[in-house]
Structure formats: structure tokens, C-alpha cells
Amino acid sequence: MLDAGGAKAKTVSAAGVGDGIGQPRVNEGDEATGTVSVLSGRGVTLQYKTPDHLVVATYRVDFDVHASDRFVVLGPSGCGKSTLLKAVGGYITPTEGEIRLKGELIRRPGPDRIMVFQEFDQLLPWKSVRQNVTFALTESGRASGKAADDRAMHYIEKVKLTKFADSFPHMLSGGMKQRVAIARAMAMEPEILLMDEPFAALDALTRRRMQEELLQLWDDTRFTMMFVTHSIEEAVMLSSRILLLSPHPGRVRAEFNSNGKDEIEPLTGKRLSVAIHDLLFADQPEPEGDDHD
Numbered sequence: 001m002l003d004a005g006g007a008k009a010k011t012v013s014a015a016g017v018g019d020g021i022g023q024p025r026v027n028e029g030d031e032a033t034g035t036v037s038v039l040s041g042r043g044v045t046l047q048y049k050t051p052d053h054l055v056v057a058t059y060r061v062d063f064d065v066h067a068s069d070r071f072v073v074l075g076p077s078g079c080g081k082s083t084l085l086k087a088v089g090g091y092i093t094p095t096e097g098e099i100r101l102k103g104e105l106i107r108r109p110g111p112d113r114i115m116v117f118q119e120f121d122q123l124l125p126w127k128s129v130r131q132n133v134t135f136a137l138t139e140s141g142r143a144s145g146k147a148a149d150d151r152a153m154h155y156i157e158k159v160k161l162t163k164f165a166d167s168f169p170h171m172l173s174g175g176m177k178q179r180v181a182i183a184r185a186m187a188m189e190p191e192i193l194l195m196d197e198p199f200a201a202l203d204a205l206t207r208r209r210m211q212e213e214l215l216q217l218w219d220d221t222r223f224t225m226m227f228v229t230h231s232i233e234e235a236v237m238l239s240s241r242i243l244l245l246s247p248h249p250g251r252v253r254a255e256f257n258s259n260g261k262d263e264i265e266p267l268t269g270k271r272l273s274v275a276i277h278d279l280l281f282a283d284q285p286e287p288e289g290d291d292h293d
Helices: 081-089 129-140 145-158 174-187 204-221 232-238 272-280
Strands: 037-049 054-066 070-074 096-101 113-116 192-196 225-229 241-245 252-257
Touching: 037 081, 054 070, 054 081, 054 096, 054 241, 054 252, 070 081, 070 232, 081 113, 081 192, 081 225, 113 174, 129 145, 129 174, 145 174, 145 204, 174 204, 204 232, 225 232, 232 272, 241 272, 252 272
Parallel strands: 070 225, 070 241, 113 192, 192 225
Antiparallel strands: 037 054, 037 096, 241 252
16 A cells, blocks of 8 residues: 555554554554544444345455544445444444443443434424434433523524524524534533434535534534544644545555644645545545547
């Protein structure tokens, strides 16, 4: 496998921890870094059945997510990144390996892991913005009464929807609906927020604004996030660390540190986005040119 500079790079069979921006290296483990993982996966192989096939979505994936990480899982369509997120959520059990949250084996969904999907229709249509957020709190037992309402309004304010607290989903734009979904998830104050391409269905301008608002929200609260995307640009912008998965079945190709800026990496002379692109497509053959005799 080639690295961004064209030199031979180590194949990363475990989630690597970057020495610097755009520099993958083999993970030396939490003991080496002194950092405690909030979420960890070891040898995670995920499979699911279709009517005709048994599909291997990911193969022996290792990863660690630390407190306040903006941990982005990046890879091409079909590499198993959304399936991996669902396994973290407790909706799919690994065929091989394990996933642990704060040392406890994940066996089922729980309020300590809240998912935000890309679909707009994840809100209860008969409830207002405020009621959608408070409902999650009261039904989960996280809060009740005035405490639930106060917490709901706190996070509704964080996503800049105070004026729309009593509006219903059909009265909101797609971007506003996603803000409500994020507020509802944040109000639960989970150990980790799981986001499955939440801005993919938005137009380009709204998507950019939502990305900026998510970063501002993170800056205010420093929550821990695991975010799935197939966009290199989005991964670089939103991440503090990027886990790069290979095409199907998803294997760990590399891990990068990121400061949210697509900067030139001094050792390779290439931007982080270019380094990632080169790793993703290193094994693909060059297109044949036309013959011009």
C-alpha cells in the first residue's frame, strides 16, 4: 500500500493513532498514549443476510474513541461504516470480536448511545419540537417534569430553534428537523453521540451551515461523537481523528489525526484530503489511455 508521499506504508490492521496530521502509524495501544477509551472495538467482524447472500460488512476492525473525540469513520459506499455504527448502537451483534463502552460489553441499545440518522422523518410528527425532545427524556427516565422541559429548552436553544419550540415537524425545513434530532440526542447527554451521515440529504449550503453549527455545539459542550461519512471534505472538517476503511468488506486502512483544516502535511507535501484520497484509491489500477499512433 502506498502512503500519501508515494512511499511504502505499513498496512494498518488495527486502528492507528496518527503521529501528526495525515500521518498514520500502527496503534501502540492506550497504555502507550495514557488515554482511556470511552469506546473500543477489537476484531469486529460484522455480517448480515440478504435473500441471496451472506454479506461480510466489516472484517476484524479495531478502533478506540476517546473522551471528546470527533471520531469520523470514512470510507466508500458499501464499506460497512454504517453497519459498524449500528453495532456500536447495539442493533447488530458482531460475528467476531467485541465492542465495549467504558469497559462494558455492548449487547443491546441503550440511552448511553444515541443515534442521529440522515433521514428527516425521525421526529414524531404529532409532537412539537419541545415535545419531541422532552419525550425522549421522560420515556428513557433521564428526566421528568420541569427538569425535562428545562433541559429540552437548553439544547433547543443550543441548536438555535428557540423560536420554533412549539412548531411541529411539518412546519420545519430539512435542516431544522436535523437540528431538532441533534437537540434531542444531546439532551439525553449520552456517553457518545452516533451520527450516520446526518447531513447527506441536505443541499450544499444548508449542509455547510449544519457542519459549522455542529462544530460550534461541540466547542460549547465537548461531547464525544462518532460520525460516519463518505465525504473526504466533511471528514477533514468535522474530525479530530479519522478512521479510514477500505472498500468492501471494510478493513482499517489507516487512522489520521486532524485539526479540522485541510492543511499541507510537511512530510508528504500534500494536503490531508489528498493523502486520504491516495490511500483510498491506491490499490485501483490506473485507467488506460487512448492509443494515439
